[in-house]
Amino acid sequence: MIDACQFRIASSTLRDYLAHGFIVALTGSKFLTGPTFSGALMIPQSVAQRFRRHPLPRALSDYASRADWPSDWDAAAVLDCVPNYGLLLRWEAALQELKAFREVPEERITQFLHAFAHAVTTRLQNDPLFAPLPVPPLDRGAIGTSNAWDRIPTIFPFLLFQPAPGTTSRRPMNREQTLRIYRLLQADMSSQAGGSETGLAALRCQLGQPVTCGERDGIAISALRICASSRLIVEAAQGDGEAVIQRALSVLDKAAWLVRIDK
Structure with a gap:
Protein backbone atom coordinates (compact mmCIF):
# COMPACT_ATOMS: atom_id res chain seq x y z
CA MET A 1 0.00 0.00 0.00
CA GLU A 103 -6.69 23.24 -13.69
CA VAL A 104 -3.11 24.50 -13.25
CA PRO A 105 -0.83 23.26 -16.06
CA GLU A 106 1.87 20.84 -14.93
CA GLU A 107 4.55 23.17 -16.26
CA ARG A 108 3.32 26.00 -14.04
CA ILE A 109 3.21 23.70 -11.02
CA THR A 110 6.77 22.53 -11.63
CA GLN A 111 8.04 26.06 -12.17
CA PHE A 112 6.53 27.35 -8.94
CA LEU A 113 7.66 24.42 -6.81
CA HIS A 114 11.25 24.75 -8.03
CA ALA A 115 11.20 28.47 -7.18
CA PHE A 116 9.59 27.82 -3.80
CA ALA A 117 12.10 25.09 -2.92
CA HIS A 118 15.05 27.28 -3.92
CA ALA A 119 13.84 30.29 -1.92
CA VAL A 120 13.01 28.34 1.24
CA THR A 121 16.19 26.24 1.16
CA THR A 122 18.36 29.30 0.63
CA ARG A 123 16.69 31.11 3.54
CA LEU A 124 17.09 28.16 5.91
CA GLN A 125 20.72 27.59 4.95
CA ASN A 126 21.81 31.22 5.30
CA ASP A 127 20.21 32.11 8.63
CA PRO A 128 22.14 31.02 11.78
CA LEU A 129 18.82 30.74 13.66
CA PHE A 130 17.76 27.85 11.40
CA ALA A 131 19.20 24.55 10.26
CA PRO A 132 17.48 22.62 7.47
CA LEU A 133 17.18 18.87 7.87
CA PRO A 134 17.96 16.62 4.90
CA VAL A 135 14.98 15.19 3.05
CA PRO A 136 15.62 11.89 1.24
CA PRO A 137 14.41 11.82 -2.37
CA LEU A 138 11.29 9.83 -3.13
CA ASP A 139 11.96 6.42 -4.63
CA ARG A 140 9.40 5.64 -7.32
CA GLY A 141 11.47 2.89 -8.88
CA ALA A 142 8.60 0.43 -8.52
CA ILE A 143 6.64 2.27 -11.22
CA GLY A 144 9.52 3.48 -13.38
CA THR A 145 10.88 6.97 -13.96
CA SER A 146 8.52 9.91 -13.52
CA ASN A 147 8.93 13.56 -14.48
CA ALA A 148 5.77 14.67 -12.67
CA TRP A 149 5.76 17.62 -10.27
CA ASP A 150 5.62 15.34 -7.23
CA ARG A 151 9.33 14.55 -7.56
CA ILE A 152 10.06 18.08 -6.28
CA PRO A 153 10.25 18.48 -2.47
CA THR A 154 7.31 20.35 -0.95
CA ILE A 155 8.06 19.81 2.77
CA PHE A 156 11.06 21.50 4.37
CA PRO A 157 11.83 20.51 7.98
CA PHE A 158 14.17 22.67 10.03
CA LEU A 159 15.52 23.20 13.54
CA LEU A 160 15.57 26.41 15.54
CA PHE A 161 18.74 27.76 17.15
CA GLN A 162 19.49 30.50 19.67
CA PRO A 163 22.74 32.49 19.73
CA ALA A 164 24.83 31.64 22.79
CA PRO A 165 25.21 34.87 24.87
CA GLY A 166 28.61 36.48 24.55
CA THR A 167 29.83 34.09 21.84
CA THR A 168 29.55 33.54 18.12
CA SER A 169 28.23 30.00 18.61
CA ARG A 170 24.62 28.83 18.81
CA ARG A 171 22.64 26.16 20.59
CA PRO A 172 19.56 24.26 19.41
CA MET A 173 16.21 25.11 20.97
CA ASN A 174 14.72 22.21 22.89
CA ARG A 175 11.32 20.64 22.25
CA GLU A 176 9.46 22.85 24.72
CA GLN A 177 10.96 26.02 23.23
CA THR A 178 10.18 24.88 19.69
CA LEU A 179 6.57 24.12 20.64
CA ARG A 180 6.26 27.58 22.17
CA ILE A 181 7.54 29.23 18.97
CA TYR A 182 5.13 27.10 16.93
CA ARG A 183 2.18 28.33 18.98
CA LEU A 184 3.28 31.97 19.04
CA LEU A 185 3.55 31.95 15.25
CA GLN A 186 -0.24 31.57 15.18
CA ALA A 187 -0.81 34.57 17.46
CA ASP A 188 -0.83 38.33 16.92
CA MET A 189 2.33 39.39 18.78
CA SER A 190 2.26 43.06 17.74
CA SER A 191 1.89 44.16 21.37
CA GLN A 192 5.44 42.93 21.98
CA ALA A 193 6.96 44.61 18.93
CA GLY A 194 7.67 48.14 17.88
CA GLY A 195 8.48 50.15 14.80
CA SER A 196 9.05 48.21 11.60
CA GLU A 197 8.61 44.85 13.38
CA THR A 198 4.96 45.49 14.31
CA GLY A 199 3.56 44.24 11.01
CA LEU A 200 5.70 41.12 11.08
CA ALA A 201 4.74 40.35 14.67
CA ALA A 202 1.04 40.67 13.83
CA LEU A 203 1.16 37.90 11.22
CA ARG A 204 -0.70 34.71 12.06
CA CYS A 205 1.29 31.84 10.57
CA GLN A 206 0.71 28.09 10.41
CA LEU A 207 3.66 25.70 10.10
CA GLY A 208 3.68 21.94 10.31
CA GLN A 209 3.53 20.99 13.99
CA PRO A 210 6.81 20.05 15.73
CA VAL A 211 8.08 16.53 15.13
CA THR A 212 10.56 14.98 17.56
CA CYS A 213 13.84 14.04 15.89
CA GLY A 214 16.32 12.86 18.51
CA GLU A 215 19.01 15.00 20.09
CA ARG A 216 21.48 17.65 18.99
CA ASP A 217 24.38 18.57 21.30
CA GLY A 218 22.70 16.62 24.08
CA ILE A 219 19.44 18.57 23.73
CA ALA A 220 16.16 16.83 22.86
CA ILE A 221 14.94 18.58 19.72
CA SER A 222 11.94 18.88 17.42
CA ALA A 223 11.69 20.09 13.85
CA LEU A 224 9.20 22.52 12.38
CA ARG A 225 8.10 22.23 8.76
CA ILE A 226 7.27 24.81 6.12
CA CYS A 227 5.31 23.33 3.24
CA ALA A 228 3.94 24.20 -0.17
CA SER A 229 0.26 23.45 -0.72
CA SER A 230 -2.05 23.16 -3.69
CA ARG A 231 -3.77 26.40 -2.68
CA LEU A 232 -0.48 28.31 -2.81
CA ILE A 233 0.21 26.84 -6.25
CA VAL A 234 -3.23 27.87 -7.51
CA GLU A 235 -2.76 31.36 -6.10
CA ALA A 236 0.66 31.66 -7.73
CA ALA A 237 -0.69 30.47 -11.09
CA GLN A 238 -3.51 33.02 -10.98
CA GLY A 239 -1.37 35.96 -9.91
CA ASP A 240 2.12 36.79 -8.69
CA GLY A 241 4.09 33.69 -7.76
CA GLU A 242 6.95 35.74 -6.30
CA ALA A 243 4.55 37.44 -3.91
CA VAL A 244 3.33 34.04 -2.73
CA ILE A 245 6.90 32.95 -2.06
CA GLN A 246 7.72 36.16 -0.22
CA ARG A 247 4.67 35.67 1.98
CA ALA A 248 5.88 32.17 2.80
CA LEU A 249 9.32 33.54 3.66
CA SER A 250 7.70 36.03 6.03
CA VAL A 251 6.70 33.03 8.14
CA LEU A 252 10.39 32.28 8.60
CA ASP A 253 11.02 35.97 9.32
CA LYS A 254 8.51 35.87 12.17
CA ALA A 255 9.96 32.60 13.47
CA ALA A 256 13.41 34.20 13.55
CA TRP A 257 12.01 37.25 15.37
CA LEU A 258 10.34 35.01 17.97
CA VAL A 259 13.61 33.13 18.52
CA ARG A 260 15.46 36.39 19.11
CA ILE A 261 12.98 37.61 21.74
CA ASP A 262 12.48 34.21 23.40
CA LYS A 263 13.58 34.20 27.03
Whole structure:
Protein backbone atom coordinates (compact mmCIF):
# COMPACT_ATOMS: atom_id res chain seq x y z
CA MET A 1 0.00 0.00 0.00
CA ILE A 2 1.17 3.53 -0.82
CA ASP A 3 0.76 6.14 1.90
CA ALA A 4 -0.17 9.27 -0.06
CA CYS A 5 -2.31 10.66 2.74
CA GLN A 6 -1.10 14.23 2.26
CA PHE A 7 -2.11 14.00 -1.44
CA ARG A 8 1.34 15.22 -2.53
CA ILE A 9 1.02 13.02 -5.58
CA ALA A 10 0.54 13.80 -9.26
CA SER A 11 -2.33 12.29 -11.23
CA SER A 12 0.08 10.39 -13.47
CA THR A 13 1.89 8.91 -10.47
CA LEU A 14 -1.38 7.88 -8.86
CA ARG A 15 -2.51 6.17 -12.05
CA ASP A 16 0.81 4.33 -12.33
CA TYR A 17 0.61 3.03 -8.76
CA LEU A 18 -2.93 1.76 -9.32
CA ALA A 19 -1.93 0.17 -12.64
CA HIS A 20 0.85 -1.69 -10.82
CA GLY A 21 -1.61 -3.10 -8.28
CA PHE A 22 -0.86 -0.79 -5.33
CA ILE A 23 -3.58 0.28 -2.90
CA VAL A 24 -3.27 4.04 -2.34
CA ALA A 25 -4.41 5.88 0.80
CA LEU A 26 -5.35 9.56 0.33
CA THR A 27 -6.72 12.45 2.35
CA GLY A 28 -8.19 15.76 1.29
CA SER A 29 -6.37 17.76 3.97
CA LYS A 30 -2.70 18.81 4.23
CA PHE A 31 -1.52 19.52 0.67
CA LEU A 32 -5.04 19.95 -0.72
CA THR A 33 -5.92 22.21 2.26
CA GLY A 34 -9.34 20.60 2.64
CA PRO A 35 -10.87 19.66 6.02
CA THR A 36 -9.20 17.08 8.23
CA PHE A 37 -10.58 13.54 8.53
CA SER A 38 -11.38 13.30 4.82
CA GLY A 39 -9.76 9.99 4.00
CA ALA A 40 -10.14 7.62 1.07
CA LEU A 41 -8.66 4.32 -0.04
CA MET A 42 -8.17 3.73 -3.76
CA ILE A 43 -8.11 0.02 -4.60
CA PRO A 44 -7.20 -1.31 -8.06
CA GLN A 45 -9.86 -3.48 -9.65
CA SER A 46 -7.58 -6.53 -9.64
CA VAL A 47 -7.05 -6.19 -5.88
CA ALA A 48 -10.70 -5.43 -5.21
CA GLN A 49 -11.75 -8.65 -6.91
CA ARG A 50 -9.70 -10.60 -4.36
CA PHE A 51 -10.79 -8.75 -1.25
CA ARG A 52 -14.39 -7.63 -1.74
CA ARG A 53 -15.72 -10.93 -0.38
CA HIS A 54 -13.29 -11.31 2.51
CA PRO A 55 -15.27 -10.59 5.71
CA LEU A 56 -14.45 -7.30 7.36
CA PRO A 57 -14.02 -7.29 11.16
CA ARG A 58 -17.06 -6.06 13.07
CA ALA A 59 -14.78 -3.73 15.04
CA LEU A 60 -14.38 -1.65 11.87
CA SER A 61 -17.83 -0.22 12.61
CA ASP A 62 -16.13 2.20 14.98
CA TYR A 63 -14.42 3.79 11.98
CA ALA A 64 -16.58 3.13 8.91
CA SER A 65 -20.14 2.38 7.89
CA ARG A 66 -21.65 0.28 5.12
CA ALA A 67 -22.25 3.46 3.12
CA ASP A 68 -18.49 4.17 3.01
CA TRP A 69 -17.89 1.09 0.84
CA PRO A 70 -18.93 0.30 -2.76
CA SER A 71 -22.39 -1.25 -3.07
CA ASP A 72 -20.96 -4.50 -4.50
CA TRP A 73 -18.51 -4.94 -1.59
CA ASP A 74 -20.29 -7.87 0.08
CA ALA A 75 -17.79 -8.07 2.91
CA ALA A 76 -18.98 -4.68 4.23
CA ALA A 77 -22.41 -6.12 5.13
CA VAL A 78 -21.27 -6.55 8.75
CA LEU A 79 -20.98 -2.76 9.15
CA ASP A 80 -23.77 -0.49 10.32
CA CYS A 81 -25.76 0.98 7.44
CA VAL A 82 -25.70 4.69 8.32
CA PRO A 83 -24.77 7.62 6.08
CA ASN A 84 -21.58 9.53 6.93
CA TYR A 85 -22.61 13.06 6.08
CA GLY A 86 -19.55 14.53 7.77
CA LEU A 87 -17.21 12.60 5.50
CA LEU A 88 -19.23 13.52 2.42
CA LEU A 89 -19.18 17.23 3.25
CA ARG A 90 -15.48 17.22 4.05
CA TRP A 91 -14.73 15.60 0.70
CA GLU A 92 -16.98 18.10 -1.10
CA ALA A 93 -14.74 20.88 0.21
CA ALA A 94 -11.52 18.98 -0.55
CA LEU A 95 -12.65 18.14 -4.08
CA GLN A 96 -13.19 21.82 -4.82
CA GLU A 97 -9.56 22.44 -3.88
CA LEU A 98 -8.48 19.49 -6.04
CA LYS A 99 -10.51 20.77 -9.00
CA ALA A 100 -8.81 24.17 -8.83
CA PHE A 101 -5.39 22.56 -8.55
CA ARG A 102 -5.98 20.22 -11.49
CA GLU A 103 -6.69 23.24 -13.69
CA VAL A 104 -3.11 24.50 -13.25
CA PRO A 105 -0.83 23.26 -16.06
CA GLU A 106 1.87 20.84 -14.93
CA GLU A 107 4.55 23.17 -16.26
CA ARG A 108 3.32 26.00 -14.04
CA ILE A 109 3.21 23.70 -11.02
CA THR A 110 6.77 22.53 -11.63
CA GLN A 111 8.04 26.06 -12.17
CA PHE A 112 6.53 27.35 -8.94
CA LEU A 113 7.66 24.42 -6.81
CA HIS A 114 11.25 24.75 -8.03
CA ALA A 115 11.20 28.47 -7.18
CA PHE A 116 9.59 27.82 -3.80
CA ALA A 117 12.10 25.09 -2.92
CA HIS A 118 15.05 27.28 -3.92
CA ALA A 119 13.84 30.29 -1.92
CA VAL A 120 13.01 28.34 1.24
CA THR A 121 16.19 26.24 1.16
CA THR A 122 18.36 29.30 0.63
CA ARG A 123 16.69 31.11 3.54
CA LEU A 124 17.09 28.16 5.91
CA GLN A 125 20.72 27.59 4.95
CA ASN A 126 21.81 31.22 5.30
CA ASP A 127 20.21 32.11 8.63
CA PRO A 128 22.14 31.02 11.78
CA LEU A 129 18.82 30.74 13.66
CA PHE A 130 17.76 27.85 11.40
CA ALA A 131 19.20 24.55 10.26
CA PRO A 132 17.48 22.62 7.47
CA LEU A 133 17.18 18.87 7.87
CA PRO A 134 17.96 16.62 4.90
CA VAL A 135 14.98 15.19 3.05
CA PRO A 136 15.62 11.89 1.24
CA PRO A 137 14.41 11.82 -2.37
CA LEU A 138 11.29 9.83 -3.13
CA ASP A 139 11.96 6.42 -4.63
CA ARG A 140 9.40 5.64 -7.32
CA GLY A 141 11.47 2.89 -8.88
CA ALA A 142 8.60 0.43 -8.52
CA ILE A 143 6.64 2.27 -11.22
CA GLY A 144 9.52 3.48 -13.38
CA THR A 145 10.88 6.97 -13.96
CA SER A 146 8.52 9.91 -13.52
CA ASN A 147 8.93 13.56 -14.48
CA ALA A 148 5.77 14.67 -12.67
CA TRP A 149 5.76 17.62 -10.27
CA ASP A 150 5.62 15.34 -7.23
CA ARG A 151 9.33 14.55 -7.56
CA ILE A 152 10.06 18.08 -6.28
CA PRO A 153 10.25 18.48 -2.47
CA THR A 154 7.31 20.35 -0.95
CA ILE A 155 8.06 19.81 2.77
CA PHE A 156 11.06 21.50 4.37
CA PRO A 157 11.83 20.51 7.98
CA PHE A 158 14.17 22.67 10.03
CA LEU A 159 15.52 23.20 13.54
CA LEU A 160 15.57 26.41 15.54
CA PHE A 161 18.74 27.76 17.15
CA GLN A 162 19.49 30.50 19.67
CA PRO A 163 22.74 32.49 19.73
CA ALA A 164 24.83 31.64 22.79
CA PRO A 165 25.21 34.87 24.87
CA GLY A 166 28.61 36.48 24.55
CA THR A 167 29.83 34.09 21.84
CA THR A 168 29.55 33.54 18.12
CA SER A 169 28.23 30.00 18.61
CA ARG A 170 24.62 28.83 18.81
CA ARG A 171 22.64 26.16 20.59
CA PRO A 172 19.56 24.26 19.41
CA MET A 173 16.21 25.11 20.97
CA ASN A 174 14.72 22.21 22.89
CA ARG A 175 11.32 20.64 22.25
CA GLU A 176 9.46 22.85 24.72
CA GLN A 177 10.96 26.02 23.23
CA THR A 178 10.18 24.88 19.69
CA LEU A 179 6.57 24.12 20.64
CA ARG A 180 6.26 27.58 22.17
CA ILE A 181 7.54 29.23 18.97
CA TYR A 182 5.13 27.10 16.93
CA ARG A 183 2.18 28.33 18.98
CA LEU A 184 3.28 31.97 19.04
CA LEU A 185 3.55 31.95 15.25
CA GLN A 186 -0.24 31.57 15.18
CA ALA A 187 -0.81 34.57 17.46
CA ASP A 188 -0.83 38.33 16.92
CA MET A 189 2.33 39.39 18.78
CA SER A 190 2.26 43.06 17.74
CA SER A 191 1.89 44.16 21.37
CA GLN A 192 5.44 42.93 21.98
CA ALA A 193 6.96 44.61 18.93
CA GLY A 194 7.67 48.14 17.88
CA GLY A 195 8.48 50.15 14.80
CA SER A 196 9.05 48.21 11.60
CA GLU A 197 8.61 44.85 13.38
CA THR A 198 4.96 45.49 14.31
CA GLY A 199 3.56 44.24 11.01
CA LEU A 200 5.70 41.12 11.08
CA ALA A 201 4.74 40.35 14.67
CA ALA A 202 1.04 40.67 13.83
CA LEU A 203 1.16 37.90 11.22
CA ARG A 204 -0.70 34.71 12.06
CA CYS A 205 1.29 31.84 10.57
CA GLN A 206 0.71 28.09 10.41
CA LEU A 207 3.66 25.70 10.10
CA GLY A 208 3.68 21.94 10.31
CA GLN A 209 3.53 20.99 13.99
CA PRO A 210 6.81 20.05 15.73
CA VAL A 211 8.08 16.53 15.13
CA THR A 212 10.56 14.98 17.56
CA CYS A 213 13.84 14.04 15.89
CA GLY A 214 16.32 12.86 18.51
CA GLU A 215 19.01 15.00 20.09
CA ARG A 216 21.48 17.65 18.99
CA ASP A 217 24.38 18.57 21.30
CA GLY A 218 22.70 16.62 24.08
CA ILE A 219 19.44 18.57 23.73
CA ALA A 220 16.16 16.83 22.86
CA ILE A 221 14.94 18.58 19.72
CA SER A 222 11.94 18.88 17.42
CA ALA A 223 11.69 20.09 13.85
CA LEU A 224 9.20 22.52 12.38
CA ARG A 225 8.10 22.23 8.76
CA ILE A 226 7.27 24.81 6.12
CA CYS A 227 5.31 23.33 3.24
CA ALA A 228 3.94 24.20 -0.17
CA SER A 229 0.26 23.45 -0.72
CA SER A 230 -2.05 23.16 -3.69
CA ARG A 231 -3.77 26.40 -2.68
CA LEU A 232 -0.48 28.31 -2.81
CA ILE A 233 0.21 26.84 -6.25
CA VAL A 234 -3.23 27.87 -7.51
CA GLU A 235 -2.76 31.36 -6.10
CA ALA A 236 0.66 31.66 -7.73
CA ALA A 237 -0.69 30.47 -11.09
CA GLN A 238 -3.51 33.02 -10.98
CA GLY A 239 -1.37 35.96 -9.91
CA ASP A 240 2.12 36.79 -8.69
CA GLY A 241 4.09 33.69 -7.76
CA GLU A 242 6.95 35.74 -6.30
CA ALA A 243 4.55 37.44 -3.91
CA VAL A 244 3.33 34.04 -2.73
CA ILE A 245 6.90 32.95 -2.06
CA GLN A 246 7.72 36.16 -0.22
CA ARG A 247 4.67 35.67 1.98
CA ALA A 248 5.88 32.17 2.80
CA LEU A 249 9.32 33.54 3.66
CA SER A 250 7.70 36.03 6.03
CA VAL A 251 6.70 33.03 8.14
CA LEU A 252 10.39 32.28 8.60
CA ASP A 253 11.02 35.97 9.32
CA LYS A 254 8.51 35.87 12.17
CA ALA A 255 9.96 32.60 13.47
CA ALA A 256 13.41 34.20 13.55
CA TRP A 257 12.01 37.25 15.37
CA LEU A 258 10.34 35.01 17.97
CA VAL A 259 13.61 33.13 18.52
CA ARG A 260 15.46 36.39 19.11
CA ILE A 261 12.98 37.61 21.74
CA ASP A 262 12.48 34.21 23.40
CA LYS A 263 13.58 34.20 27.03
